[in-house]
Amino acid sequence: MNKIIIAGIGPGSAGDITPAVAEALRNADVVVGYKPYFQYVRQFLREECRCVDTGMKREMDRARQALELAEAGNTVVVISSGDAGIYGMAPLMYELCAQTESDVELSVLPGISAFQKAASLLGAPIGHDLCTISLSDLMTPWEVIENRIRAAALGDFVTAVYNPKSHERYWQLYRLRELFLKEGRSLQTPVGIVRQAGREGQAVSVCTLGELNPEEVDMFTVLIIGNSQSYVDVQGHFITPRGYQAKYGQETESRNEGSSVGQQIMMESFRTIEGELRQKSLPLGHKWALLHAIHTTADFEMEDLLLSDENAVERIYDKIKAGTLTTIVTDVTMVVSGIRKGALSRLGVEAKCYLADPRVAEMAKNLNITRTQAGIRLAVEEHPDALFAFGNAPTALMELSDLIRKGKAHPAGIIAAPVGFVHVRESKHGVKPFTDIPKLIVDGRKGGSNLAATLCNAILCFDDAEQLRPGRDL
Numbered sequence: 379m380n381k382i383i384i385a386g387i388g389p390g391s392a393g394d395i396t397p398a399v400a401e402a403l404r405n406a407d408v409v410v411g412y413k414p415y416f417q418y419v420r421q422f423l424r425e426e427c428r429c430v431d432t433g434m435k436r437e438m439d440r441a442r443q444a445l446e447l448a449e450a451g452n453t454v455v456v457i458s459s460g461d462a463g464i465y466g467m468a469p470l471m472y473e474l475c476a477q478t479e480s481d482v483e484l485s486v487l488p489g490i491s492a493f494q495k496a497a498s499l500l501g502a503p504i505g506h507d508l509c510t511i512s513l514s515d516l517m518t519p520w521e522v523i524e525n526r527i528r529a530a531a532l533g534d535f536v537t538a539v540y541n542p543k544s545h546e547r548y549w550q551l552y553r554l555r556e557l558f559l560k561e562g563r564s565l566q567t568p569v570g571i572v573r574q575a576g577r578e579g580q581a582v583s584v585c586t587l588g589e590l591n592p593e594e595v596d597m598f599t600v601l602i603i604g605n606s607q608s609y610v611d612v613q614g615h616f617i618t619p620r621g622y623q624a625k626y627g628q629e630t631e632s633r634n635e636g637s638s639v640g641q642q643i644m645m646e647s648f649r650t651i652e653g654e655l656r657q658k659s660l661p662l663g664h665k666w667a668l669l670h671a672i673h674t675t676a677d678f679e680m681e682d683l684l685l686s687d688e689n690a691v692e693r694i695y696d697k698i699k700a701g702t703l704t705t706i707v708t709d710v711t712m713v714v715s716g717i718r719k720g721a722l723s724r725l726g727v728e729a730k731c732y733l734a735d736p737r738v739a740e741m742a743k744n745l746n747i748t749r750t751q752a753g754i755r756l757a758v759e760e761h762p763d764a765l766f767a768f769g770n771a772p773t774a775l776m777e778l779s780d781l782i783r784k785g786k787a788h789p790a791g792i793i794a795a796p797v798g799f800v801h802v803r804e805s806k807h808g809v810k811p812f813t814d815i816p817k818l819i820v821d822g823r824k825g826g827s828n829l830a831a832t833l834c835n836a837i838l839c840f841d842d843a844e845q846l847r848p849g850r851d852l
Contacts (some may be wrong), residue, residue, distance in 0.1 A: 380449055380451065380481065380482045380483060381448060381453050381454065381482065381483045381485075382430060382444055382445070382448045382454045382455075382456060382471060382482055382483070382484050382485075383402045383406075383453070383454070383455045383456070383485050383486075383487060384455075384456045384458065384462045384466075384467055384468045384471050384484065384485070384486045384487070385388065385399045385403070385413060385455050385456070385457050385458070385462060385486075385487040385489065386399065386457075386458055386459075386460055386461040386462040386463070386464075386466060386486075386487065386488055386489020386490070386491070386710065387399060387401055387418055387419055387457050387458070387459060387460075388418075388459070388460065388461070388495070389459065389460060389490060389491075389492050389495040389575045389576035389577065389578065390418050390492040390574075390575075390576045390577035391576040391577065391838065392597060392671065393419070394490045394495060394576050395419070395422075395486070395488070395489070395553060396487065398487050399403060399487050399489060400422050400548065402455050402457055402487055403419055403422035403423055403457075404422050404423070404469040405453060406423065406424075406427055406453055406454065406455040406687050407427065407428065407447075407452040407454065408427065408428045408429075408447045408452045408453075408454045408455070408459060408738075409427060409428070409429050409430070409454075409455045409456075410430045410431075410432075410440055410443055410444040410446075410447070410454060410455070410456045410457070411429075411430075411431060411432075411440070411456065411457035411458070412431065412432060412433070412434065412436075412440070412457075412459075413431035413432065413433060413497060413514045413524075415459055416429055416431055416459050419457060424770050426722075430443055430444075430447070430638045437467065437470055438470070438474075440456070440467070441456070441467065441470050441471055441474045441809070442474065444456045444471065445471075445474060445475065445478065445480055445482060445814035446620045447514050447550040447772050448482045449480065456471060456739045456829065458489070459489075459492070459522050460489055460490065460492045460495075461488050461489045461490070461491040461492055462487070462488070462489060463486060463488070464491050464510065465510075465512060465540060468486050472482060472484060472702050480688050481716065484551070487734050488706075490576075492540070492575055492600045493510055493538035493540070493600055493602065495575040495576045496538070496547075496570060496572035496575045496582075496602055496617070497538075497573075497602060499572055499575060499580075499582045500570040500572065500582060500602060500615070500616040501611075501614075501615030501616045501617055502582065502615065502616070502617045502618065503536060503568070503570055503608060503616040503617065503618050503820060504536050504538070504602065504618060504688045505536075505617065505618040505620045506536060506605060506607065506618050506619070506621060507533075507534075507535055508535055508536040508537065508538065509526075509530050509533075509535045509536075509537055509538070510538040510540060510541070510649035511523065511526050511527060511530060511537060511538070511539055511554075512539075512540040512541045513539060513540070513541050513543070513547065513550040513551060513554065514540075514541040514544075514547065515547070515550075516830045520550075523550075524553070524557065527553075527554050527557045527558070528557055528561055529558075530558075531557060531558045531561035531562070531563050531815070532561050532562075534605045534606050534608055535605060535706070536601070536602065536603065536604055536605050536618055537603045538577040538600060538601070538602050538603075539551070539554065539600065539601040539602075539603065540600060541597060542554075542592070542595050542597075542599055542600075542601055543595045543596055543597060543599070544596075544597045547724075548592075551590075551592040551595060551601075552592050554589060554698055555590055555592070558585065558587060558603065559588075559653065560653060561656065562649045562652065562653030562654075562760075563587060563606075563607070563649065563653070563836060564587065564649050564652055564846040565586060565587055565588030565602060565652070565658075565846075566586050566587070566588065566646075566844055566845055566846045567586060567587040567604050567605075567606075567608065567609050568584055568585075568587075568603075568609065568610050569582045569584065569585050569586060569587055569589075569601060569602070569604070569606040569615050570582070570583075570584050570602040570604075570616050571584070571588050571590075571594070571595065571599060571601055571602065572599065572600050572601075572602075573584065573596065573598050573599045574598050582778070582825070584614065584616050585611055587603065591631050596798045596841055597613055600724050601610070602616070604616065604618055605618060606646060606649055606681070607619050607642075607645075607720060609845055609847070613690075614655065616646045617624050619739065631718075631731060640849060641731055641847070641848070641850065641852055642846050643849075644673070644849035644852065645846065645847055645848060645849065647673055648669050648673060648846055649846070651669050651672050651673060652665075652669060655668075655678075655681060656681060657681065657752040661688075661689070662666070662692075662843055662844065663686065663689055663690060663691030663692045663695075663840065663843070664684075664686045664690075664691065665843075666691060666840060667684060667686060667691055667818055667833055667837075667845040668680060668681065668834050669683050669692075669699055669836075669848070670832040670833060670835060670848070671820070671829060671832060671833065671836075673832070673848075674828050674829060675826075675828070677824070680820070681823075683820050683822055684818070684819075684820055684821075685817075685818070685819040685820075685821055686816075686817070686818045686819070687813070687815075687816050687817050689816070690791065690816035690817055690818055691816075691818070691836060691837055691840055691843075692840065693791070693816040694765060694790060694791035694816050694837050695837050695841075697790050697791075697839075697841040698723075698725055698727060698837070698838070699731075701726070702763075702790070703727070703763070703764070703765055703790040703791075704726060704727055705727065705728050705729075705730065705764040705765070706722075706727060706728070706730070706764060706765045706766075706767055706834060707729075707730060707731070707732070707754070707757040707761055707764040707765070707766050707767070708730070708731045708766075708767045708769070708830065709730045709731070709735065709750045709767070709768045709769065709770055709771045709774040709775070709796070709830075710731060710733060710750065710770040710771065710827055711733055711754065711768065712769065712770070712827035712828075712831075713729075713731065713767055713768075713769045713827045713830045713834070714729045714730065714731050714772040714829025714831075715831070716827060716828055716830075716832065716834075716835075716837065717729045717831050717834045717835060717838070718835050718839075718851040718852070719851075720850075720851030721835060721838035721839055721850075722838070722850040724851065725838060727838070729834070730757075731753065732752075732753035732754070733749055733750065733753050735753065735756060737756055738752045738753050738756060739752075741755065741756070741791075745845070747773070747777075748771065748773045749770035749776070750770070750773055750777075750850035751771075751773050751774055751776075751777040753774065754766075754774045754777045754778050754781070755777065755781070757788045758778070758781050758786055761787075762786065762787050763788050763789065763790055764789060764790060765789065765790050765792075765793070765834070765837075766778055766787075766791075766792050766793070767790045767792075767793040767795075767830045767831070767833070767834050768792075768793065768795060768796045768805075768825075768828070768830060769793075769795050769796065769797070769825060769827035769828070769829055769830030770796055770797065770825075770827055770830075770832065771796055772796040772798065772800070772801040772802045772804070772806075773801065774796070774803035775794055775796055775803070775805040775806070775808070775809065776801065776804075776805045777806055778792070779805075779808040779809050782812055782815070789815055790816075791815065791816045791817065791818075791837075792809055792815055792816075792817045792819075793817075793818045793830050793833045793834060794806050794809050794817060794818070794819040794820065794825075795818075795819070795820040795826065795830045795833065796825050797824060797825035797826045797827040797829075798823065798825075799823060802822075802823050802833075803821075803822060803823065806819050806820075806821060819835050838851075839851065
């Protein structure tokens, strides 16, 4: 019978060979394949079965031999690792039969692909739309490969990368990482690295796109790069949600159980902002605050204007988590309005402004000071160790500086973002010398209640920064 079965034998272990492929191998008169693959299938072959093996890069010779043997009346099985239709022999066999007008009957038996095996070892990283890209340019021009990389990054596809590196192909994976980051993929995107999947010497690890070191990858490695929703759970499983939690209204506070539509939009915005930053390597806390500032203002000048003390966000957040910081005091009520109530409730923090306190108007009148100054004086009497956030009034910020110098205020942190033209710059310069107090400062004339509020939110949700998943409390 003139018949060729093109069979995917899986990644290498006998347990990953499908029953249909095993049956085809047992019934084969001849098996044709790349020489190293025979070690994985010999146990299924009859003694009289003939094995025709060829070396690397001999695919066309292999296909011609298989066709000749089938035309001579043999049942031929052509083997490919993984799935025969994915970078395998199936397309070539069909092309050759069409070209030669052969009447040999062709059929394909699918196999477990390398990226599927790798995915199963990592957890569940391919739960949503995905693509595969080979970095080998032996048969595909690099310009075409690069366009496909850009498309995968822009389309937010989970991406499996084949042939990532060889002795001659040493720079392509560096370029892929560069393109993914340039097109907005987060530095925190999970990357699964699986070497010799399903074979002896199997090794599995997970890193981030920012941490990915191409020098640790070789030609026996398959990489899986997550999409914007992918994450690594506390057990180390790499997961890409399908979206069931969000669709059926089963979201929880956990970042591992899906995201609301509003949060998804915010995450996409943050990825876009991160991709357009001039500075790609920033301390996590500062970058987190900066992303919030730009997201709120759409002003990339914040990259130059936002100043933060070393680990300022982290230091303030640690006080909140430790329960020693329970109050945020603001200069105006608009700042309080912009601080997320869900985050405050979740962390047991109160945000308050003293402007509506009846004592403020009287104090301001009697002392001939602004109402915001009076509000800060009252706040310091009751909450000297609060986080103080300013988005409007430079006189209030200057008042706090004076109280600090007098030893009456001991803020857990300061957010200095008053806006305007009179004493605004000077008020911000006035807090810079307090080096023992962690501060976030929007330098110059720019600022505003919205900025002060969003910087508060950045601090309150800092535990979402590493995963780049803002908006949990929307």
